[in-house]
Amino acid sequence: MLLERRMTAVPLSRIRVTDPFWRGWQETVRRVTLPIEFAQCTKTGRIENFARAARGERGTHEGYRYNDSDVYKWIEAACYLQIALGPDPAIAADLEQTVELIAAAQMPDGYLNTYFQLQEPDLRWRNLSMMHEMYCGGHMIEAAVAHHESTGSTKLLDVAMRFADHLASLFGPDRRKGYCGHQEIELALLALAAAIEREHPDRSRRYRALSKWMIETRGTRPSPFEEEYADAEGMRLAPYARQMLDREGVYSGEYVQDHLPVREQTEVVGHAVRAMYFFAAATEAFTDSGDEAMGEALWRLWDNLTQRRMYVTGGIGASRSNEGFTRDYDLPNRTAYAETCASVGLVFWAQRLLEGTGDTGYADLLELALYNGALAGISRSGDRFFYDNPLDSHGEAHRREWFDCACCPPNIARLIAAVGRCFIGEAKDAVYVNLPASCEAQVRVAGREVGLRIESEYPWKAKIGFEITVPEPTAFALKVRIPGWSGDTRVELPADFDEAEYDGNYISIHREWSGVSRITVDFEDEPTFVAAHPAVLECRGRAALTKGPLVYCMEAADLGGDAPQAFTVDPSDAEVGPIEDGLVPITVRGWIDRDEDGPLYRSDAETPEAEERRARMIPYFAWDNRTPGPMLVWLRKA
């Protein structure tokens, strides 16, 4: 697979999300989520850590060693949301105050990490495998890029460049070999490089090179993480390091994807979020260089991930013990870890593969992870969060207000804030519609800026209207992705248009456009029950309901309080309802076991006949927003 850039996402400054679905989420995040998250960051000492570092204090750092990153992700979300929805004075005040604190906390040499500054000033960069210094720095850099994009201010961008310069002064081909146990800096350096490309071309090149070097050296031997074992003082910071990194007493590095160079990896292993951030960075870093070998490696990993180790919801990382991957087809539903952040990371990686290949298979998975695995991480009210996302709950799983390790809440917030980036790609001679949610965009193509308006009720309905407005006649192709789930696809073009072409990925309408043109594309999104590969033993005899990009689930709240585990479904019957409480329900036919109290174990012959029942199902992302109770994605088949 050749990695060669086919498109670039239309930046947020040129796209306005008008979609009721996503704009609704963005408004919820602005109104509810961001204030709550900032209050939590304040209450838990995350903000105060910066204030204390800024005052040059020493002492005990509040909370986990990587808590700075939650503040940075909040900034990123706040900044992108102000681009999407316009300025918000309350948020802007918190934001600018926090940016000031961060800038003040940075040390003269560019170092910035409140855990080490407050608590372990002598042990900076002494435990790269577990201490997340570059991880936190990376999120600071991404926040800075967002802040610059949103406000034009270079206040935080300058902090980011000083930090990156500091990093580049310590690590690199002719310096110390080192990278972070939790990948993130690789993506951040690329984002920073892109943001400053014009103003600081040398730094931009340096940061990009540092990122590529970290990606390429990871997994080579000697491993810097293994070498740290000899540093007793550094190891004191994380006594559990060997437990995470070794396998049978010998350094393995699988947990942090340091077991092999990425080009030699064939299976996704270890911590899922780290893997996603890593592969996303590798994809982006090597896209513009047209690297076929790296493309092949990433394709193998992607194929292993999405064809062997991914839940039907786009959730990934089945196991709690390593927050990550286990074996092919090992996808337990009730104990599914499927961390919200891992699905967010999957969106990031999928988007980069899409842009580097033009293969819409990646967009299919992008929207799967976005609308299901990731979005389930936040309540519809915006104030509660899932960290792990089971596909089968007996009533015990519920979203929570916050977590000590609070990576997920601000991660889903920043994804929603910047969701417009997933919609449209632009290239020299083509406009790519990857996710046809309603929006208004100014797209740069063929040297001009053309208007593209999309109107749809996505994801509820699959009929999409396009309006293309060009200031003067311009030749380019409008390419509309045909989702993998669409059956028959119908295109309505103006009378004077040639027939649309299908290039295997996109419907392509190539012509010289003039004035305003209106096009309608109608995908087929009939409800479809899917089965899993037979090796997924947990799903034997079960089916999951999908419709378009959405995966559905059944909750006790739609079953008169009965557990959906007591329901068997007829997979040949599913009726789509009208939109109701912001959701399109689907009614299915099946049978419900009749419950009889009595002994724990009894003769099976006495089991009463099941009763026919019609039951509503709702999208998975919307579960656990009503009366708490059992939920199930993979229904037993009758």
Add this chain to the structure above:
Amino acid sequence: MLLERRMTAVPLSRIRVTDPFWRGWQETVRRVTLPIEFAQCTKTGRIENFARAARGERGTHEGYRYNDSDVYKWIEAACYLQIALGPDPAIAADLEQTVELIAAAQMPDGYLNTYFQLQEPDLRWRNLSMMHEMYCGGHMIEAAVAHHESTGSTKLLDVAMRFADHLASLFGPDRRKGYCGHQEIELALLALAAAIEREHPDRSRRYRALSKWMIETRGTRPSPFEEEYADAEGMRLAPYARQMLDREGVYSGEYVQDHLPVREQTEVVGHAVRAMYFFAAATEAFTDSGDEAMGEALWRLWDNLTQRRMYVTGGIGASRSNEGFTRDYDLPNRTAYAETCASVGLVFWAQRLLEGTGDTGYADLLELALYNGALAGISRSGDRFFYDNPLDSHGEAHRREWFDCACCPPNIARLIAAVGRCFIGEAKDAVYVNLPASCEAQVRVAGREVGLRIESEYPWKAKIGFEITVPEPTAFALKVRIPGWSGDTRVELPADFDEAEYDGNYISIHREWSGVSRITVDFEDEPTFVAAHPAVLECRGRAALTKGPLVYCMEAADLGGDAPQAFTVDPSDAEVGPIEDGLVPITVRGWIDRDEDGPLYRSDAETPEAEERRARMIPYFAWDNRTPGPMLVWLRKA
């Protein structure tokens, strides 16, 4: 429920297990398991810890703080096995040498614990909640009782009494309030009290009183475990104590059954092995005092355990995180913890309830846990062990040679060694046959010693022959338990006998016996598929096969390598085969999914029709003894 002793187990010195099933296991344990376990205890420093303590050394203790207990349990198994099978010179040599070491390691004041003696001599009895000092002492006492019973030597018994005296000098009603985080000392003190009743009546009373006091004070406030929080030095020994003992930052004690006095407890909570040892001790301690309130409390707990929180195999303690209980009906199959030791503990408790009530419901559960949940803990070759016992494996669960925390291997060994204790109970005017495995016993009844020979092919066949030999005419009742699983039961009596009576629990043959009498009882043990209570959501649409006391499972090895998770069973059809490789298989009819490779998720409509297949099932205890692969207890029903 009134606790009032109905019977006492015939001691091992008066019963010879002739049963091919259990005698086979005992021979395997003698030939394979005991030598392996002793070698492991040697290799891992468990024996050397005693040698070093005996030499008065100081320094680092090898292994976990409770490793002494594995040596003690090995001694107990070795002693009881020599009673069962006769002396074994190789075992006896290791045994006596180890007993010498233990005696030499005991401190002048009676204290004995190699962890503290070697590593923390100044912190004895400073962390009762987590440090297992009384637990280890308890297993030493039980080993001493076994050693005395087996050899007549008081060498270890003297050590035990010195330890118990030391304990009684420190703890008690007018001394320090304290008991152990891991119950065991309570059972041990009762066993010691019984063993020395005649020779040391005062000590016997004192130990029994200490045990009863520990049982009764546990769960009262202030908790000695909570008070230890203030002892920083003691807490240093177990920094994780609060994590285990608190709930939301406040002391709870549920993990160690210290949340409420046992008389007020209504649900089995916390660590399963601790709970079983505790309730077994409470039952035994309060049986002879005819305590109705304690009986009621224990009945509630038993009912909660066996009607809400027990696997069909007699496995208990669903969760790995607390090695214990979760909620009613929460019985996940694949992640079932169901520790081998917990089922061993269930056998202990059931036997004491049976003896204290004469209710055969307890015997039903005793044999369920014995033949299934506990026995699965050891391979048929005797050299590999399960710690946790899932009821659903995708191929990842296998017995292991040993564990760092090695409680289970010697626990199952000592249970098998002393299994004869479960067979027959004796009382003033009745002989109780609780488990009709083949044996020859001298039973004390009506002031005489009568011979009882049982011949059966239990558990494979349910036709049981009894031969009663009395030296002179003697009136008593022979009571033969009717198992809960038996359908119709037929009794064949000599022509001159009155008809047998049924008292709701036992078939009762009450008469004046003379000479030799032969009786046959034929239980009905047709294979039966059972269903679980509907609240066990994991078992919805599934059935488990049982026959007599055995629970069956299906392994890939009996399905041509296909996973039993791909099989749906017709629960109306099951055919018992002849004994084969030491097991009675059952053949069932069903359908196997046809496997098709391809994408991870695909339209359910393309799922091929299943094929009819007949498949063998084997007893659960015997799984994972052939080609490794998936296994399942709860089969999907067609």
